[in-house]
Amino acid sequence: MLPFDRDILDLARALVGARLVVRGAGGTILETEAYARDDPASHSFRGQTARNAAMFGPPGTVYVYLSYGLHFCLNVVGRPGEAVLIRALRPELGIDAMATRRGMAVDSPLLASGPGRIGQALGLTLADSGKRFDGNEFRLIPPEAVPDLVTGPRIGITRAADRPWRFGLKGARGLSRPFA
């Protein structure tokens, strides 16, 4: 398991290359984004609401939110009000289950390449928000070696869009979008 109580940028970097397993399905994390407490792009920026309550839970909490009314996106909460969005996954475990939920072939490059796709592939719902990465339903396994990372601006936001808080596994296929 990983230490969650640390600077959110450190946590976002540490999660790239780690293994994420949710109820027996998952794989290696290829891409993450950091959202800080004092960050205009973060859901926590305007304070706690019913929707983002899990983001203010203890380090290691699962935060799932509904994006654009139809996509469930997965976050790892660090210090209260800070979280890391998981943007891309290389499927390695429970691939059949993920392919079934996605309605595509097991070797499709689109199985979990994007935050909404991960949500669908892992079968996430709002009921998962507030659970913990404690090794039961949600598990995180640190990488054996520190991988090479690439860095870039976050995707799909308008505020604080220049902060280079997106991290990817260098040279990996299956990123949600290429790094410049």
Next chain:
DNA sequence: GTAGTGATCTTCT
């Protein structure tokens, strides 16, 4: 290959 748009819900102005 790029460009446009619909789906669908929460929050903010």
Next chain:
DNA sequence: GAAGATCACTACG
């Protein structure tokens, strides 16, 4: 009323 941490489908070059 509009925008948002998105994706998939369609139309068109």
